[in-house]
Amino acid sequence: MKLLLTGLLAVMLVWGPQTRAQKDTSAGCRERATCSKHEHDQIRLRLMHGTNCTSFCHCATLATHDDATVTYHWVRQNCSLGTQFDSSKGVCNHVGHFVCEH
Ligand SMILES: *[C@@H]1O[C@H](CO)[C@@H](O)[C@H](O)[C@H]1NC(C)=O
Ligand SMILES: *[C@@H]1O[C@H](CO)[C@@H](O)[C@H](O)[C@H]1NC(C)=O
16 A cells, blocks of 8 residues: 555656646647646647647547546547637637637
């Protein structure tokens, strides 16, 4: 039991700084990279940089574990033709209605 708690603390120490860094909504996303519960519940969609705003990611459930913890990852999605991802609104918006941040 003590070993388990120590392991858990180590995991929290490793993940803590990353979780904080990802709270910036301009951070974008990488396909299949881990995302947090906060991103899943509060942010949901983020621009995928380097796609000319044609792609974005959705923070989706990767797995639910036996101890009821859930892990999440970014899944790539594409905006439909004539639209691009508008980071300020967090949705695909008509091209020309905003400036793509890349
Ligand atoms: C990015 O998208 C805009 C709007 O669709 C387009 O005008 C531009 O040529 C694209 N740029 C690149 C590098 O694909
Ligand atoms: C999105 O577009 C990219 C590049 O064209 C493509 O490789 C990818 O399969 C598309 N993803 C989806 C979910 O349509």
